[in-house]
Amino acid sequence: MHIAVIGAGSWGTALAGMLGQKYNNVILWVRSEALAQELARTRQNSRYLPGYLLPSAVEVTYNLNRAVTGAQVIVIVTPSHSVRQLAAQIGSIVLREPVQPFIVSAAKGFELNTLKRMSEVIQEEIPVSTDKIVALSGPNHAEEVAASQPTATVVASISRKSCEYIQNVFMSPQFRVYTNPDIIGVELGGSLKNIIALGCGVADGLGLGDNAKAALMTRGLAEITRLGTAMGASPHTFAGLSGLGDLIATCTSRHSRNRRAGVLLASGKTKDEILTETSMVVEGIRATSAAFQIAQKLHVEMPITKQIYQALYDEKSPKDAVMELMTRGKTHEIEDVAADNTFSKE
Ligand SMILES: NC(=O)C1=CN([C@@H]2O[C@H](COP(=O)(O)OP(=O)(O)OC[C@H]3O[C@@H](n4cnc5c(N)ncnc54)[C@H](O)[C@@H]3O)[C@@H](O)[C@H]2O)C=CC1
Ligand SMILES: O=C(CO)COP(=O)(O)O
Numbered sequence: 001m002h003i004a005v006i007g008a009g010s011w012g013t014a015l016a017g018m019l020g021q022k023y024n025n026v027i028l029w030v031r032s033e034a035l036a037q038e039l040a041r042t043r044q045n046s047r048y049l050p051g052y053l054l055p056s057a058v059e060v061t062y063n064l065n066r067a068v069t070g071a072q073v074i075v076i077v078t079p080s081h082s083v084r085q086l087a088a089q090i091g092s093i094v095l096r097e098p099v100q101p102f103i104v105s106a107a108k109g110f111e112l113n114t115l116k117r118m119s120e121v122i123q124e125e126i127p128v129s130t131d132k133i134v135a136l137s138g139p140n141h142a143e144e145v146a147a148s149q150p151t152a153t154v155v156a157s158i159s160r161k162s163c164e165y166i167q168n169v170f171m172s173p174q175f176r177v178y179t180n181p182d183i184i185g186v187e188l189g190g191s192l193k194n195i196i197a198l199g200c201g202v203a204d205g206l207g208l209g210d211n212a213k214a215a216l217m218t219r220g221l222a223e224i225t226r227l228g229t230a231m232g233a234s235p236h237t238f239a240g241l242s243g244l245g246d247l248i249a250t251c252t253s254r255h256s257r258n259r260r261a262g263v264l265l266a267s268g269k270t271k272d273e274i275l276t277e278t279s280m281v282v283e284g285i286r287a288t289s290a291a292f293q294i295a296q297k298l299h300v301e302m303p304i305t306k307q308i309y310q311a312l313y314d315e316k317s318p319k320d321a322v323m324e325l326m327t328r329g330k331t332h333e334i335e336d337v338a339a340d341n342t343f344s345k346e
Contacts, residue, residue: 003073008029008031008035016058033062074102080283083105084125106136106137109290152177192224257280291305
């Protein structure tokens with residue numbers, strides 16, 4: 001089994017390492033020649049996953065052609081803003097292949113100018129049938145996967161066969177993989193929870209307490225579900241690992257870059273200052289802009305996303321954003337109640 005892992009940030013390195021314990025032909029593609037050389041020599045990715053040793057079965061290269069040619073499975077795991085360009089390069093190689101590979105998308109985000117999900121971007125650039133495109137998402141911090149701590153995830157595709165194939169590829173006693181036919185919901189859960197994690201970081205930074213964080217996560221999930229269903233996802237998916245599961249992990253974890261960025265926002269840093277001082281990707285910053293625009297187009301109410309958008313992009317004070325959320329117009333917790341008037345008594 002030849003597997004190509006494209007992107008050697010924290011998540012790509014952890015996934016390549018995990019697959020390298022199971023298969024002997026895993027190739028990790030690294031963008032920078034210097035990092036490729038360091039990784040090949042020391043077996044450590046000191047910048048993105050320090051302290052973790054890549055198994056010897058993982059080959060490291062910065063030659064994309066070498067990584068991808070002949071691969072049965074290609075895992076794309078770079079920040080969302082770079083996926084189209086890389087997918088186009090991969091597409092031109094895959095075009096020449098006699099057998100179509102599976103393409104696994106492990107990035108969590110949107111393309112900003114088109115507001116598309118990663119599997120849509122990949123489909124446009126890589127000439128494989130939609131069946132062969134699978135999203136992998138869940139509560140999966142790279143640091144814990146690299147440490148072989150028990151982790152569960154979801155693979156989603158329109159094809160049951162593809163889901164089950166990729167489930168088998170990744171499954172191990174440390175990494176439990178579930179399948180889900182709702183690729184829209186699985187991708188949206190992973191991308192939208194980053195916005196709420198920014199909010200939980202703000203709550204942590206302002207010292208707002210556990211009640212506030214629980215409220216943010218719960219009402220955050222309500223608005224994620226509202227937008228997701230308007231975009232064609234199943235509401236049930238958001239109650240699963242790639243929805244609620246990833247939301248809890250990211251909003252509460254010391255590993256989360258999005259939550260940490262929220263703490264910085266609460267301390268008075270601007271979006272640009274946060275981006276300058278963070279070497280790792282903070283997907284939630286772009287996802288907030290994408291979700292805000294999609295919500296406006298689809299007329300979906302997303303009050304938390306709106307406040308985080310204003311704090312990031314209009315430099316609204318995080319304290320004012322909290323006050324505005326707390327003093328919004330009164331509403332029902334469950335929308336059907338408002339629509340159907342299901343109270344048993346007036
Ligand atoms: N770190 C984690 O625990 C997890 C991350 N993810 C997702 O995986 C994706 C990648 O995240 P990480 O590995 O954490 O990122 P990272 O911040 O650790 O590293 C980013 C990597 O992408 C490379 N890169 C940046 N711009 C690039 C470009 N234009 N072309 C090619 N490569 C480029 C960098 O050189 C670096 O190797 C993100 O969408 C993230 O949300 C998903 C699950 C877990
Ligand atoms: O998606 C993740 C865990 O599932 C990683 O979250 P952060 O990007 O916030 O670190």
